[in-house]
Amino acid sequence: MNKIKLTMLEKIILILKMVIGSSISWELAILFGSKYPYLGPISLILCLQATLIKSIRFGIARIIGTMIGVASVFILAHSLHANSWSIAVIMMVSLVIPLILGANSTTLHQIALSVLLVLEFEHKLPGYGPDRIRDSIIGVAVALLLHIFFNPPNLTKRAIAEVEILPQILADKLKSLAMWLEAGASQKNYFNLDMNLLRKKMFEAETMIKKAELSLKFNPVSKKRKPLLHEGDFLLKTLNQVSIDIDLLFKIMDEWSKTGSLTKESMKAWTQNFFLLESLLRNWNEGKAITDVAFNETLSNEKFHFPAIWHAQHLISTLKQHPRI
Structure with a gap:
C-alpha cells in the first residue's frame, strides 16, 4: 500500500504532538529515574504513525524488540565489548528465535537496533539497557495517549x-x-x-x-x-x-x-x-x-x-x- 500523504494541517498537528509529547516523555523519564531521558522522546517520535492502529503496532514492536534486545545482550555478552564478531553472533542469536515464533519485520528491526546500541553503550553508559526499556515504554505510552485524545488520525x-x-x-x-x-x-x-x-x-x-x-x-x-x-x-x-x-x-x-x-x-x-x-x-x-x-x-x-x-x-x-x- 502507498504511504498516506499528510495535509498541511495534519503535518502541523503532527509537529505539535512531537513537540508536546517529547517534552512530556522527557520529564516523565527523569521522574522515573532515567539517566538518559532522550530515549523517551525517540520512542515517541517513532511511534507517531499515520493511524492509531499503526502506532499501536509499532509501539508494541518497539517495546518487545527493546526488551528482547536488552535481555539478549545481558545474557549473551554482559562482559563483552562491541566488535564485528560479537555484534554478528549476538544479533543472529537474538533474531533467530523471534523469527521462528513469527515476529514481524518491525519487531526484528527493533531487536537488532537494541542489540547494537546496548552492546555499544552499556559499558560506557551504566544503566543504559534498563533505561532504554523503561523510557521506550514511557515514549510509546505518551504517543498513544496523544494520538487518542488530541485530534486522533481520521482518514x-x-x-x-x-x-x-x-x-x-x-x-x-x-x-x-x-x-x-x-x-x-x-x-x-x-x-x-x-x-x-x-x-x-x-x-x-x-x-x-x-x-x-x-x-x-x-x-x-x-x-x-x-x-x-x-x-x-x-x-x-x-x-x-x-x-x-x-x-x-x-x-x-x-x-x-x-x-x-x-x-x-x-x-x-x-x-x-x-x-x-x-x-x-x-x-x-x-x-x-x-x-x-x-x-x-x-x-x-x-x-x-x-x-x-x-x-x-x-x-x-x-x-x-x-x-x-
Missing part, C-alpha cells in the same frame, strides 16, 4: 472524497463511449487505457477505505464516522458493478465493429443509448430517482444487440437498487 473524509469523484468519471466514460460510436467506432481509441486508469482509481479508493477503517480503531469518535465510512464502501461496491457493465458494453461494441456488421443505424441507436445512460448516471449521482427507460432498438445483429441491452438494463437496475440519498 474517513479523505476516503469518502476519493469515492465521490468516481460517478462523474464513470459518466464521462459513457459519454466518451457514445462519442466514439458517433465518430464511426474507430479502432484507434483510448477506452481500454481509460478503463485501466479508472480501475486504478477504484483500487486506490478501496485501499483508502480500508486505511480509514484502520484509522478508526481505538478512535474515540469512531462511532460517528463508521456509518459514513460504511456508506462510502457501499457506494464503491455499487460503482464497481456499474464499471463492469460499462467495460463490457465497450467490448461488445468493439467486437461488433470488428465484424463489420455494426451498421450506421446501430451506431446511431447505441450512441443515443449511451448518452441516455450517461444522463441517468449523472441524475442518480445528484440523488434524482431513476425512471423506466426505453432504449433505442436495432436488430441488425442480435448476437451483439441483446447482450448490450442486457448490460445496459443491468446498469440501470443497479442504480435503481442502490439510490443515492
Whole structure:
C-alpha cells in the first residue's frame, strides 16, 4: 500500500504532538529515574504513525524488540565489548528465535537496533539497557495517549472524497463511449487505457477505505464516522458493478465493429443509448430517482444487440437498487 500523504494541517498537528509529547516523555523519564531521558522522546517520535492502529503496532514492536534486545545482550555478552564478531553472533542469536515464533519485520528491526546500541553503550553508559526499556515504554505510552485524545488520525473524509469523484468519471466514460460510436467506432481509441486508469482509481479508493477503517480503531469518535465510512464502501461496491457493465458494453461494441456488421443505424441507436445512460448516471449521482427507460432498438445483429441491452438494463437496475440519498 502507498504511504498516506499528510495535509498541511495534519503535518502541523503532527509537529505539535512531537513537540508536546517529547517534552512530556522527557520529564516523565527523569521522574522515573532515567539517566538518559532522550530515549523517551525517540520512542515517541517513532511511534507517531499515520493511524492509531499503526502506532499501536509499532509501539508494541518497539517495546518487545527493546526488551528482547536488552535481555539478549545481558545474557549473551554482559562482559563483552562491541566488535564485528560479537555484534554478528549476538544479533543472529537474538533474531533467530523471534523469527521462528513469527515476529514481524518491525519487531526484528527493533531487536537488532537494541542489540547494537546496548552492546555499544552499556559499558560506557551504566544503566543504559534498563533505561532504554523503561523510557521506550514511557515514549510509546505518551504517543498513544496523544494520538487518542488530541485530534486522533481520521482518514474517513479523505476516503469518502476519493469515492465521490468516481460517478462523474464513470459518466464521462459513457459519454466518451457514445462519442466514439458517433465518430464511426474507430479502432484507434483510448477506452481500454481509460478503463485501466479508472480501475486504478477504484483500487486506490478501496485501499483508502480500508486505511480509514484502520484509522478508526481505538478512535474515540469512531462511532460517528463508521456509518459514513460504511456508506462510502457501499457506494464503491455499487460503482464497481456499474464499471463492469460499462467495460463490457465497450467490448461488445468493439467486437461488433470488428465484424463489420455494426451498421450506421446501430451506431446511431447505441450512441443515443449511451448518452441516455450517461444522463441517468449523472441524475442518480445528484440523488434524482431513476425512471423506466426505453432504449433505442436495432436488430441488425442480435448476437451483439441483446447482450448490450442486457448490460445496459443491468446498469440501470443497479442504480435503481442502490439510490443515492
